[in-house]
Amino acid sequence: MKTRLLSKKQMQGLLSMKEVVELCARTFEDEARGGVDCPAKVPTHLQGPEGQPAGTVSVMPAFVGWQNAAGCKFIGGNTGRRSRGLPYIYASQLMIDPATGDLAGVMDAEYLTQMRTGAQTGAALRFMKGEGASLRVGLFGCGSQGYTQIQALAAVARITELRLYDIYRPAAEKMAGEVAGLVQGPVLVCDEPSQAADADLIALVTLSLTPVLKKEWVRPGTLIFALGTYQEVESELILAADKVIVDHIGQTMERGCLKTVVEEGRFGPEKVYATVSQLALGQKPLGDLSAQILLCVMIGTGMLDIAVGQEYLKRAKEKGVGALFDFLEEE
Numbered sequence: 001m002k003t004r005l006l007s008k009k010q011m012q013g014l015l016s017m018k019e020v021v022e023l024c025a026r027t028f029e030d031e032a033r034g035g036v037d038c039p040a041k042v043p044t045h046l047q048g049p050e051g052q053p054a055g056t057v058s059v060m061p062a063f064v065g066w067q068n069a070a071g072c073k074f075i076g077g078n079t080g081r082r083s084r085g086l087p088y089i090y091a092s093q094l095m096i097d098p099a100t101g102d103l104a105g106v107m108d109a110e111y112l113t114q115m116r117t118g119a120q121t122g123a124a125l126r127f128m129k130g131e132g133a134s135l136r137v138g139l140f141g142c143g144s145q146g147y148t149q150i151q152a153l154a155a156v157a158r159i160t161e162l163r164l165y166d167i168y169r170p171a172a173e174k175m176a177g178e179v180a181g182l183v184q185g186p187v188l189v190c191d192e193p194s195q196a197a198d199a200d201l202i203a204l205v206t207l208s209l210t211p212v213l214k215k216e217w218v219r220p221g222t223l224i225f226a227l228g229t230y231q232e233v234e235s236e237l238i239l240a241a242d243k244v245i246v247d248h249i250g251q252t253m254e255r256g257c258l259k260t261v262v263e264e265g266r267f268g269p270e271k272v273y274a275t276v277s278q279l280a281l282g283q284k285p286l287g288d289l290s291a292q293i294l295l296c297v298m299i300g301t302g303m304l305d306i307a308v309g310q311e312y313l314k315r316a317k318e319k320g321v322g323a324l325f326d327f328l329e330e331e
């Protein structure tokens with residue numbers, strides 16, 4: 001079997017954000033039915049030439065039953081890449097045929113990650129509020145993942161106002177122009193993070209190493225999506241949330257928003273109300289959301305990458321996109 005090789009450019013435009021939201025939603029549902037195997041991501045700690053810490057690269061394997069798809073993504077982030085005009089995230093993905101073990105595809109996964117990180121929020125929002133809700137949205141972090149958060153929210157809801165906050169104001173100003181067409185109301189660039197917290201839904205996708213969202217700014221009825229790799233939500237707000245939802249219990253205890261409160265012994269798996277997959281099939285009703293602060297922590301699962309990668313592979317094959325390479329040199 002020849003392996004299909006796909007570049008970022010070849011993948012762009014093959015799937016719409018609405019389609020990627022649907023793929024993520026179906027995969028969450030499949031996980032709830034027991035059709036998915038998605039271990040926690042495994043981080044490897046890197047060092048620079050002087051032995052200094054150089055971030056982590058994580059391996060994210062998964063099998064997705066409803067598509068009969070399997071594979072593995074590896075992903076890291078490196079702030080030094082910006083000076084080379086490259087995104088912070090770097091990622092690649094291998095896809096195998098689970099029946100034969102043949103290497104079906106090798107693809108760029110930086111663009112794929114952006115699409116699925118947006119789409120996972122879109123799918124989770126659909127499980128929480130249904131399709132077509134009207135929402136005032138506050139976005140913290142106006143970079144690559146921030147853009148697809150807005151794309152995905154616009155695919156499942158009406159954004160009636162968008163408040164953008166970035167520690168680097170020009171990033172928020174640039175994004176305001178890029179997303180204006182996705183918003184049915186004003187797009188405001190905020191000088192202070194508290195202004196962006198005045199919203200029905202807050203999404204955080206920053207590189208901040210310390211919390212940026214404070215408890216005193218958030219009122220009942222707010223949905224918070226904490227998606228960054230480090231803790232972006234103040235510990236007191238985590239502990240005050242009425243319900244905490246996660247994408248993967250094991251890995252959200254070890255990294256991302258909840259890591260510190262877990263290490264301090266103030267939070268643990270028993271305090272998670274539900275996984276996103278349990279919401280998908282209505283196994284855990286949320287009740288009246290207007291009176292609750294809901295915190296949804298999704299640091300990203302391999303199952304969504306594999307589900308989305310499988311569909312990219314299928315579309316590319318149909319359209320004859322991508323090069324074929326024979327790793328086994330059979331002919």
Ligand SMILES: NC(=O)c1ccc[n+]([C@@H]2O[C@H](COP(=O)([O-])OP(=O)(O)OC[C@H]3O[C@@H](n4cnc5c(N)ncnc54)[C@H](O)[C@@H]3O)[C@@H](O)[C@H]2O)c1
Nearest residue numbers: 141143144145166167205206207208227228229298299300
């Ligand atoms: N949950 C997931 O599935 C998932 C997937 C991919 C990336 N991520 C994480 O999302 C985060 C953002 O990644 P990206 O690719 O968009 O990076 P990016 O560099 O493209 O964008 C990050 C933005 O955050 C801004 N920022 C940094 N500190 C801030 C602060 N204190 N307050 C407000 N804004 C701040 C930066 O100026 C930048 O514009 C990272 O933590 C990354 O690891 C999560």
